[in-house]
Amino acid sequence: MTRLVVKKNKVRQLKQIAIYGKGGIGKSTTTSNLSAALADMGYKVMQFGCDPKADSTNTLRDGSYIPTILDLLRERGRVEAREAIFEGYNGIYCVEAGGPSPGVGCAGRVIITAVQLLKQQNIYEELELDYVIYDVLGDVVCGGFAVPIREGIAKHVFTVSSSDFMAIYAANNLFKGIQKYSNSGGALLGGVIANSVSGGYQKAIVDDFVSQTHTQVLQYVPRSITVTQSELSGKTTIEADPTSEQAKIYRALAKRVEAHELSTTPKPMDPHELREWASKWSDQILAVERGEVRSAGAQI
Numbered sequence: 001m002t003r004l005v006v007k008k009n010k011v012r013q014l015k016q017i018a019i020y021g022k023g024g025i026g027k028s029t030t031t032s033n034l035s036a037a038l039a040d041m042g043y044k045v046m047q048f049g050c051d052p053k054a055d056s057t058n059t060l061r062d063g064s065y066i067p068t069i070l071d072l073l074r075e076r077g078r079v080e081a082r083e084a085i086f087e088g089y090n091g092i093y094c095v096e097a098g099g100p101s102p103g104v105g106c107a108g109r110v111i112i113t114a115v116q117l118l119k120q121q122n123i124y125e126e127l128e129l130d131y132v133i134y135d136v137l138g139d140v141v142c143g144g145f146a147v148p149i150r151e152g153i154a155k156h157v158f159t160v161s162s163s164d165f166m167a168i169y170a171a172n173n174l175f176k177g178i179q180k181y182s183n184s185g186g187a188l189l190g191g192v193i194a195n196s197v198s199g200g201y202q203k204a205i206v207d208d209f210v211s212q213t214h215t216q217v218l219q220y221v222p223r224s225i226t227v228t229q230s231e232l233s234g235k236t237t238i239e240a241d242p243t244s245e246q247a248k249i250y251r252a253l254a255k256r257v258e259a260h261e262l263s264t265t266p267k268p269m270d271p272h273e274l275r276e277w278a279s280k281w282s283d284q285i286l287a288v289e290r291g292e293v294r295s296a297g298a299q300i
């Protein structure tokens with residue numbers, strides 16, 4: 001949902017974005033570097049972790065964990081929104097929704113409760129935020145995790161995917177979720193952030209997937225040891241190694257997000273199409289391995 005907030009004679013537009021993707025694909029790393037890059041560009045950013053693990057904002061706070069909204073509610077019953085907001089790198093507002101104990105309760109309900117708490121207390125307006133970025137766990141197999149899409153909490157969704165089939169499978173499932181709610185005010189898809197994609201057949205596979213599903217790649221992010229090193233130091237790459245090639249890539253991503261206006265309804269592949277598509281790629285890669293064609297993506 002977009003709100004207009006007037007600040008210093010200037011109309012500010014709050015952009016609410018959700019970042020989805022398969023477990024372990026790089027959502028929190030990408031989101032934290034995006035938040036850090038946007039903050040460096042002068043924007044007021046809130047990163048909102050919607051993962052029960054509550055580790056989204058770690059690298060914005062020197063590797064430290066913050067109490068979650070759910071922890072605070074359990075402890076105190078009533079929570080002032082400001083008590084759940086912690087300052088991170090370059091003034092970024094860090095929030096973690098938290099989650100129920102494993103196997104108990106609904107994580108989606110926790111996300112709704114956490115977002116409502118901040119909205120009811122008009123925190124987004126009060127802090128004059130430019131961006132709220134929701135880092136949302138995994139595949140949309142559980143209706144709960146569709147909440148930021150379904151409830152119109154976020155307006156634009158970006159998905160992090162590599163060229164691995166399971167990551168693409170999860171992205172395709174997400175597209176089904178977006179398509180399902182697109183007519184009832186749900187979020188639309190801004191594009192794919194291709195993580196750990198360095199070129200060659202990896203790029204060709206992701207490019208073909210976005211073309212089949214009528215979407216786009218927002219940014220290619222290579223796998224990089226700089227990310228590993230930064231994470232080990234408890235920081236984003238933007239903070240730990242601001243002049244590195246990888247930091248430049250995260251800044252380019254932030255510029256693309258800044259420029260992004262129009263999100264669309266993706267066209268997910270049905271299970272049969274996805275299987276056929278994957279088999280075609282399997283044949284192509286095999287042909288390259290056997291030296292029958294020079295590069296993946298070429299016709300065989």
Ligand SMILES: Nc1ncnc2c1ncn2[C@@H]1O[C@H](COP(=O)(O)OP(=O)(O)OP(=O)(O)O)[C@@H](O)[C@H]1O
Nearest residue numbers: 023024025026027028029196222223224227228231
């Ligand atoms: N481009 C990259 N280069 C190198 N390492 C990366 C890159 N992207 C992510 N990683 C590493 O991959 C691991 C998983 O990343 P991350 O925690 O961001 O994934 P996630 O999708 O948020 O996972 P989860 O679903 O568990 O929340 C981390 O150790 C991170 O440093």
Ligand SMILES: [Mg+2]
Nearest residue numbers: 027028051056
């Ligand atoms: Mg994560």
